[in-house]
Amino acid sequence: MLTTAAVRIKAQELGFDLCGVAPAAALPELQYLSEWLAHGYAGEMSYLHKSAETRSDIRKFLPGTRSVIVTGTLYNTEAAVVTGPPLPVEPRSELDAGAIRVARYARGHDYHVVLADRLAALAEWMQAASPEPFEHAIFVDKHHVQERVYARHAGLGWIGKNSCLINPELGSYLFLAGLATSLPLEADAPGFDRCGSCTLCIDACPTGALVDAHELDATKCISYLTIEKRGPLPEEQRTQIGNHAYGCDICQDVCPWNLAPLVTADPAWSATPRDGASAAELWQRTDRDLHEFVKGSAMTHLPLAGLRRNLATVIGNSGDSRLAPVLERPGGGVKNAAPSAATPAVTDAVAWARERLQAVAAAAPPDEAV
Numbered sequence: 527m528l529t530t531a532a533v534r535i536k537a538q539e540l541g542f543d544l545c546g547v548a549p550a551a552a553l554p555e556l557q558y559l560s561e562w563l564a565h566g567y568a569g570e571m572s573y574l575h576k577s578a579e580t581r582s583d584i585r586k587f588l589p590g591t592r593s594v595i596v597t598g599t600l601y602n603t604e605a606a607v608v609t610g611p612p613l614p615v616e617p618r619s620e621l622d623a624g625a626i627r628v629a630r631y632a633r634g635h636d637y638h639v640v641l642a643d644r645l646a647a648l649a650e651w652m653q654a655a656s657p658e659p660f661e662h663a664i665f666v667d668k669h670h671v672q673e674r675v676y677a678r679h680a681g682l683g684w685i686g687k688n689s690c691l692i693n694p695e696l697g698s699y700l701f702l703a704g705l706a707t708s709l710p711l712e713a714d715a716p717g718f719d720r721c722g723s724c725t726l727c728i729d730a731c732p733t734g735a736l737v738d739a740h741e742l743d744a745t746k747c748i749s750y751l752t753i754e755k756r757g758p759l760p761e762e763q764r765t766q767i768g769n770h771a772y773g774c775d776i777c778q779d780v781c782p783w784n785l786a787p788l789v790t791a792d793p794a795w796s797a798t799p800r801d802g803a804s805a806a807e808l809w810q811r812t813d814r815d816l817h818e819f820v821k822g823s824a825m826t827h828l829p830l831a832g833l834r835r836n837l838a839t840v841i842g843n844s845g846d847s848r849l850a851p852v853l854e855r856p857g858g859g860v861k862n863a864a865p866s867a868a869t870p871a872v873t874d875a876v877a878w879a880r881e882r883l884q885a886v887a888a889a890a891p892p893d894e895a896v
């Protein structure tokens with residue numbers, strides 16, 4: 527019979543840093559989803575409402591599931607922890623005004639693709655190694671499984687007050703993904719809470735999205751606003767976004783369990799540098815060249831118009847009125863080269879950014895005004 531230990535060894539060979547097994551049972555944390563949705567915390571993520579029934583128990587995702595194999599994959603490639611500067615962003619030099627932040631998880635290749643391939647290889651190996659036939663289904667983020675809950679019960683770590691799964695050795699810059707299977711594998715012991723009296727993540731969140739321990743109001747979260755929210759960003763939240771063009775890591779960057787973050791050597795997660803790129807330079811790209819910047823990464827899940835909306839917002843937050851003229855030149859000013867800039871949410875963000883930068887220029891002493 528296939529054992530949990532054998533599956534774990536194979537998973538590590540395939541590039542997963544962590545692997546454990548949770549029972550397919552009525553786990554206590556699964557119940558929070560319906561409460562969370564009832565609070566309206568999901569905002570426009572209607573897919574969470576639509577799939578709530580399936581998400582409430584993995585046995586609705588794959589009937590007959592007896593074991594849940596959960597993997598954790600370290601994606602961090604940055605040696606030093608860099609927390610977001612105070613918001614709104616103060617330009618620190620001529621060069622870095624308008625430098626964008628891209629969340630660590632989106633800096634490498636698209637994890638949906640990489641991890642699904644590795645899980646398919648694990649499933650194939652299991653089929654060959656198991657004397658008995660079994661059912662299985664892979665889940666990677668977008669599938670209807672509450673991954674953090676099963677990860678905790680597979681012994682990968684605990685769910686922190688910032689709502690992230692934290693491993694005591696590796697921290698929380700981890701992708702989660704796994705396999706539901708009808709095989710009766712031996713379950714691991716669940717991870718236990720090591721947050722103690724710490725509240726650093728709650729205190730550091732610039733938007734107040736962490737309304738309480740383990741309670742995240744996504745509608746206030748920069749990750750939701752920059753990635754999931756379509757159309758114009760709510761006016762009152764634009765300055766809070768600062769220079770975040772895609773996602774946010776602040777509540778993880780401040781976590782003591784990430785203080786000396788491990789860096790992965792896996793080439794899948796190191797790619798073209800995206801974090802720190804110039805919002806002004808990106809804004810002036812044609813749509814085709816802007817797509818080149820995100821190609822192959824999880825950032826492709828955001829339509830180009832959404833990225834432009836975020837870039838215009840970052841430029842507006844840069845506090846550098848010298849960046850205002852670039853807003854007139856999406857696509858380098860070449861006609862029809864940047865159709866995504868013509869969408870209502872983007873033109874709205876541009877008008878807002880221009881107004882903000884004009885106000886900065888007007889407030890500057892005469893010799894500094896442009």
Ligand code: B12
Nearest residue numbers: 558559562629667673689690691701702740749750773774
């Ligand atoms: C929707 C979603 C989002 C939304 C909502 C986030 C959220 N906290 O729910 C938004 C867009 C904001 C988001 C942001 C991010 N996400 Co996201 N997201 C998801 C997704 C698709 C579903 C999560 C979900 O079910 N939410 C619903 C609510 C109910 O869950 P929850 O807040 O996580 O609450 C849980 C716990 O807090 C706990 N709980 C609640 N109350 C209490 C009380 C007590 C006492 C206890 C003990 C526990 C507890 O139970 C809940 C059950 O799930 C998962 C993938 C998946 N299929 O699971 C990825 C996932 C959670 N995201 C992930 C990542 C990487 C991120 C970001 C770091 C990306 C970024 N850098 O911008 C941020 C982190 C923000 C944060 N602090 O959570 C990873 C997390 C990996 C990890 N180590 O935890 C996942 C697992 C994707 C993956 N496959 O790797 N995400």
Ligand code: SF4
Nearest residue numbers: 731747748774776777
């Ligand atoms: S990801 Fe950023 S905005 Fe969202 S809860 Fe964490 S610190 Fe707050």
Ligand code: SF4
Nearest residue numbers: 686687721724727781
């Ligand atoms: S910052 Fe503190 S409270 Fe928040 S997740 Fe980390 S240890 Fe837990």
